[in-house]
Amino acid sequence: MTFIVDYDAGNLRSVQRACLEVGLQAQICADPDRLRRAERVIFPGVGAAGSAMRSLIERGLDDALREVINAGVPVLGICLGLQISLAHSEESDTQTLGLVAGEVVRFRFDQPELKIPHMGWNEVRPVKAHPLLAGIEPGDEFYFVHGYYPKPAHTEDVFALTDYEHEFASAIGRDNYFGTQFHPEKSGRVGLRLLNNFAGWNGQC
Template structure:
């Protein structure tokens, strides 16, 4: 069994790598490998796509690796392996990103768009950064052991608005509802950073590593 974390030069992967390795050791989930090699992705049993920064930049980074997006689609869509997108990696699961006045295509795996957060309270600062409670948790194996109100760590200016409400697995409140997690079938994505969310995040990572959709 192997879990790959995709490296496409979008952010520091050290904390994600360490958190997934720790929970893989505790759950017996096998090796965790950081890779930028599409062939390694094609052989993976689980795939994690992190992402920090702008939607368009992250998409461009993936496109710059020949065969990487094809490998993802082959393994996730055709192969049905468990997939987790984190932060911008989650946003890329949707149809389109609308950042800085320029639209950029996502994967289109979950219909919807990524839009700027617009809090109802103008005193709330953007980016949204810090600990927030997870609410309206859907019944999902990756959320096993989590409870309403458990806190996770966020840092972002944009969030996903899926076309289908059923694809929203959790929300948080920041001057109105913000999508905290999305998913369908063998795919799940979190706007928050599990690797920075202490107990909540480590439990979610462990659940993902043993998830059999």
């Protein structure tokens, strides 16, 4: 079974519906013991890193997530779900899961015309092949909503880049974990393609 991790962080049913559209039946799950038996996990999230981490820990989902990732289960982090997979977030100075080395920092611009959050459609430029990015072409755009962005410590963990005044990593991955800063569930056909790729992914890159 595919589980969508429920830690009170956003619109899980949007993710569930988009999965269904590509034929992936996914259940929303807040129970760490059930999560440990997952064949596939989607770790979505919208909101603040601090309260999200508290909620994960309260439910015991943090350990369960680490276990499934260590067991090689394919995991897709989306937006806050990606950010929490790094080691630290500047948002409320929060220690996060540390599944991928690096940190999450706030966009800072002097130009008033650059709005924060980074909200809307922007190009996602794959820099390396990955099964989840199969069929994603340069120029394809995805939907973003975020005020903080991931800074992985190692460039080998970066799979796609996006420009918002400066370049940032919009897709990162390590072994059986893959994370997108954008929302594939709200990104039309290309987003569904990525979810479809995830539905068939065995966790190897």
